[in-house]
Amino acid sequence: MMFKQVGLYVILLTSACESAKILGVFPIAMPSRYILGNALLRGLAEAGHDVTMVSPFTEKDPPKNGSWRDIVLTGITNEHQDYIRKFTKFQWLGQYASLSAMITPITASFISEPLLNHTNMQKLMKSGEKFDIVIVCQFLTEATKALSNLFDAHLIVFSSFRMNFMLNHLVGNPSLPSYEPELLSSFPPGMSFSQRVLNTLYKFVMNSLLHLFTYPINDRAVKKYFPSPFNQVDLNDALYNVSLILHNYHVSISSPLPHVPCIIDIGGIHIRPWKLPDDLQEFLDNAKEGVIYMSLGSNVNSKDLPLKSRTAILNTFSKLKLKVLWKWEDDVMPGQPPNVKIGKWLPQQDVLAHPNIKLFITQGGLLSIIETVYYGVPIIAIPFLADQPLNAYTAQKEGYGIVLLLKDLSEGKLSSLIEEILSNTKYTEEAKRRSTIMKDRQISPLDNAVYWVEYVIRHKGAKHLRVQYLDLAWYQYYLLDVFAFILIVILVACILLKISARCVRYILNKFIRNRFTKEKDE
Numbered sequence: 001m002m003f004k005q006v007g008l009y010v011i012l013l014t015s016a017c018e019s020a021k022i023l024g025v026f027p028i029a030m031p032s033r034y035i036l037g038n039a040l041l042r043g044l045a046e047a048g049h050d051v052t053m054v055s056p057f058t059e060k061d062p063p064k065n066g067s068w069r070d071i072v073l074t075g076i077t078n079e080h081q082d083y084i085r086k087f088t089k090f091q092w093l094g095q096y097a098s099l100s101a102m103i104t105p106i107t108a109s110f111i112s113e114p115l116l117n118h119t120n121m122q123k124l125m126k127s128g129e130k131f132d133i134v135i136v137c138q139f140l141t142e143a144t145k146a147l148s149n150l151f152d153a154h155l156i157v158f159s160s161f162r163m164n165f166m167l168n169h170l171v172g173n174p175s176l177p178s179y180e181p182e183l184l185s186s187f188p189p190g191m192s193f194s195q196r197v198l199n200t201l202y203k204f205v206m207n208s209l210l211h212l213f214t215y216p217i218n219d220r221a222v223k224k225y226f227p228s229p230f231n232q233v234d235l236n237d238a239l240y241n242v243s244l245i246l247h248n249y250h251v252s253i254s255s256p257l258p259h260v261p262c263i264i265d266i267g268g269i270h271i272r273p274w275k276l277p278d279d280l281q282e283f284l285d286n287a288k289e290g291v292i293y294m295s296l297g298s299n300v301n302s303k304d305l306p307l308k309s310r311t312a313i314l315n316t317f318s319k320l321k322l323k324v325l326w327k328w329e330d331d332v333m334p335g336q337p338p339n340v341k342i343g344k345w346l347p348q349q350d351v352l353a354h355p356n357i358k359l360f361i362t363q364g365g366l367l368s369i370i371e372t373v374y375y376g377v378p379i380i381a382i383p384f385l386a387d388q389p390l391n392a393y394t395a396q397k398e399g400y401g402i403v404l405l406l407k408d409l410s411e412g413k414l415s416s417l418i419e420e421i422l423s424n425t426k427y428t429e430e431a432k433r434r435s436t437i438m439k440d441r442q443i444s445p446l447d448n449a450v451y452w453v454e455y456v457i458r459h460k461g462a463k464h465l466r467v468q469y470l471d472l473a474w475y476q477y478y479l480l481d482v483f484a485f486i487l488i489v490i491l492v493a494c495i496l497l498k499i500s501a502r503c504v505r506y507i508l509n510k511f512i513r514n515r516f517t518k519e520k521d522e
């Protein structure tokens, strides 16, 4: 009896230890970021952890097991969305200029400052509460990396984008501009010479902007908004303190890139079964001739497309034998053809999972790309901003999609692309092949993420995963000191050779001349 009780006590104790306190900071008011962060944190709560999520949104159906707390950043949604729309309008500046603007002084603390200054966040920061793990969503949120110091927690970075110049150097991940297109470029894998030149320059400029503006500005934000004495921390120390990167990517999407051991691919973490509403189920079931699904995601509204593009799309759709399901953010669509069904919000995953979907017309956001590869549907990508051009050109290069730029969108062009994807089976076959790769995993991406978060707790920050690079100065990492040394050795050797050659020549000359003159004399 006694023994049993002790046993029970031990079990209770260990399970109490296993429940960690986890803080997730997902301050960006973009639904796609929230969906990802929420999927991860829900998974952690369902595994029995005590989870706090900081975000602009409220969870309406918190998980039953574990524990869940929302810290809602009231009022910053509109601010962020205005900002994102502004960048969509800057398209004419070109991909580079508009995106370089994102990390310049104007915007370097656009996400961090309203977060750190928010009343609810300030309350948490001054509460003295501690956590085991802080997970921060990466994107103009450098200052939040100092939260790990404030809450005495291990730092995990969640990257909703592919690995990029903002992250690689934090963990010493090798990334060469010779074969890795930078995040905000529109180069597909296998770059041409001129693309490699641009990619190299671009990476250099972005890196410089990051170090010249983004880091100092975020460091000032830490000094300004963190309670004392935690405002004394040097942001540089906080930045390189990352224990783990949870990377929203998977090898089925594009050719692989090198990963140091603390980068864990969890692309597909948000995939879970949904249920189609009855009317959609019926619409899709009855469309034996096939359905085209069109959605430009949550940042670009179809209803705000230029009239010319909208008319071209509508004219194309009205002449199709197929049906069309279109995410359209209004109650009515002027000139809606009979074969087109609209919905303000559509359960995208479930729609893509339906066997009658033949083609997805998308803006090429990473979540849409992951979903389309998961369900094996080929795409026509009309990219707008951020990583969308890169994703779109990658899909084209890898053979499961075609890019259509908004400026090239016309009725003739769109209908010929639709015809190409529907009649040439190679696109669908490639999408389906990649789908089998995406699904062929030892363990689900969510379980994998939970495992690695717990791994970091078990191994107290898992510092054994860090590569040596982090102990080197930048010139040591790029071997500049070694090259300089070798150069000097070669130079010295040349000089010595030259001197000794002169000596030899001198001696020989003297000797030979002497002999010659002697021979002549004889």
Ligand SMILES: *[C@@H]1O[C@H](CO)[C@@H](O)[C@H](O)[C@H]1NC(C)=O
Pocket (backbone or CB within 6 Å): 046, 047, 048, 064, 065
């Ligand atoms: C938590 O709840 C979910 C659904 O309610 C269940 O599937 C899961 O097994 C539970 N996990 C634990 C650790 O109890």
Ligand SMILES: *[C@@H]1O[C@H](CO)[C@@H](O)[C@H](O)[C@H]1NC(C)=O
Pocket (backbone or CB within 6 Å): 117, 118, 119
């Ligand atoms: C910070 O928040 C306070 C009120 O909560 C506000 O008065 C102040 O202007 C804010 N500062 C900045 C820089 O946004």
Ligand SMILES: *[C@@H]1O[C@H](CO)[C@@H](O)[C@H](O)[C@H]1NC(C)=O
Pocket (backbone or CB within 6 Å): 145, 146, 148, 149, 150, 152, 153, 154, 155, 233, 234, 237, 238, 239, 241, 460, 461
């Ligand atoms: C680095 O992380 C550890 C936990 O792994 C934390 O205790 C420490 O305060 C962090 N240091 C900085 C400078 O952020």
